[in-house]
Amino acid sequence: MLAELLQNVSLFRVLHQIDQDLALACQQDGCPFCHSPLHNAPYTRKPRGGPDSIPEEYCVRLSLCCSKEECRRRVLPPSCLFFGRKVYWGAVILIITTLRQQNPQDYSINMLARKFAVSRNTVVRWIHYFHEVFPESQQWQRLRGLVSAQISNHDLPHSLIEYFLCTGTSPLESLVNCLHFLASGHVP
Ligand SMILES: [Zn+2]
Structure with missing residues (x-):
């Protein structure tokens, strides 16, 4: 169910639209240093792991520059499509890590690496990141109080995705809500 979403271009279209909204809101606030207007200064990226048919216009990290x-x-601005400098789409990282946590018997690291054409080391790195780094990060500390206390810090991002799967009307909407939340703290 989650794995199939990674082949769905609509997912990336919706996330791109949210990124545009987040960038616009950021632009309307003006420069945080001198309050001057901000200009668009996007840069093109070549994220890995999504469908081949993703339009190039989605492969853009929206960015702003003081005028x-x-x-x-x-x-x-915050982004639902990209996690920092990571070279894979944020959705890909989230889903592969979650599949492993959800069902380690069926989704061995080797199997995930083969199925999604990601190196084994990369999968191991993502699992380590969510286990050791993310729960302690400022990003998670800021977001933690906005969602249910039942979400386990020791089972991220799986426990967070499960939470959004219970509240969304479809897996696609739930994943979008989860990525939107991670980017901006927006709770639907
Ligand atoms: Zn400025």
């Missing part, structure tokens, strides 16, 4: 000559600072 004032003496400032010119970059402002990076």
